[in-house]
Amino acid sequence: MSPHEPHPDDVLTNPGENGLDSIVAPPDGGIGSGTEVLVLESPRTTLKLRKCRIQVSAGPDEGKSLASDKERLRCGAHPTNDLVLAEDRTASRHHFEIINTERGWLLVDLNSTNGTFLDGRRIERAYLSAGAQIRAGSSTLSFAPIDEEVTVEPDREGELCGLVGQSVKMRQVFALIKKIAPMDVSVIIGGETGTGKELVAQAIHELSGRKKGPMVVLDCGAIPPNLIESELFGHEKGSFTGAMAARPGAFERAHGGTIFLDELGELRFDLQPKLLRVLENREVRRVGGNDTLEVDCRVIAATNRDLPKEIAAGNFREDLFFRLSVINIQLPPLRERREDIPLILKRALADPEVLARQGRKRISPEALSLLMAYAWPGNVRELMNVLSHVLAFSDSEEVLPENLPPRVRGQQREGPLPFNEHLTFKDAKDQLLENFEREYVTSVLTRCEGNLSRAARESGLHRKSIERLVKKYQLDAKGMKPR
């Protein structure tokens, strides 16, 4: 897609019936996103596209015009601009840019020699209204915003770039991914752990014009605070103790491609302005370095936190949220699309690697109905883990209910509490509690593949408490990581 085709500014959808809450607009309650939510009767998603048109109405390039959906569009004499004032000798190489912000179209002078004028007044930054007249060099340009709505029907296919799902909710997600992937805008992907946020980010990258470029994943929750700048911007050799060699940061490595900021909600509040600065300026300077490097990458972020709530609680910066949430895709938990389970299992069993290792396997109808009844707090990741565990430990061709873990069979709540009646009350209680603690933490860690931060989030325990329990029961969290 050319950079001049439309791209959406906001995603609007039905938040209620027909499973349409899978894709939501950035919420407007209290934080003023300026986005409406359309309640539709049919399972469709409506994208509100925001474009603008600038036209040279006077000057040597008179008649040139551009309709753009880009987040930023640049104007000046240099051929790399979106609108090139090739004939205007008094226009600077990069004269001004117009940024599509959630608050409106912002005109920014790019340190031009002769200045940028809006309706006759010299400006550095100013919001544009319809019909505004911009003067750059000896050219006058008229500005007009264009808003249009596009309806996105659920996709017909039950698969997209490794994502499997035949439910209306997932097919809506697939259609939305296809629609927005070629548009070079930021995206925030929300959803519980294991719902496929990283897969969605990969799909957007693969279906975009940047697919030949790199996709760099930065786990914001896993970066020690003292290394955040070096992780984002890179560092020069010797810039701090331990910087043995120069290293490019994540943004530099993602140049020409996509940067995926995973667990964005975990990024510490005091570190958020540093990220915002890179997003705003699109340039980085390595820690200990002197040169500024321009970086051109698409930003996709994921979180399992409710960011508007985090903003209200003072844990997340509103400006960073708005900078990133041009499009907001919310992935539904597996328990809200149980009809996807058979297809996900079928695809997994047909995987050539699984076939080579385990041979042809099938799931009995009784086992399938248990798998479909379970709540899957760890979503598709947990389903995949259960499947590989079951396949590794069952010899027969058919997976039966007894091959499934007790929690899936729903047996953990059955029967009397397994306490030892020959102990004193206190000792019996302590033993019961210890058994519970050991089994609970083992179960949540298995589900989270030994990832302590994720296990803490899913269990509602503090990470320190999980660490203490792992130590107390000598659990092998590392051994639970996938090989």
Ligand SMILES: Nc1ncnc2c1ncn2[C@@H]1O[C@H](COP(=O)(O)OP(=O)(O)OP(=O)(O)O)[C@@H](O)[C@H]1O
């Ligand atoms: N719709 C899906 N179809 C097939 N596989 C899926 C789907 N969703 C998730 N998976 C699989 O589940 C696992 C977890 O997916 P992924 O890492 O994308 O989830 P996530 O939402 O990013 O999780 P987290 O928030 O914990 O990082 C992966 O093995 C992925 O391949």
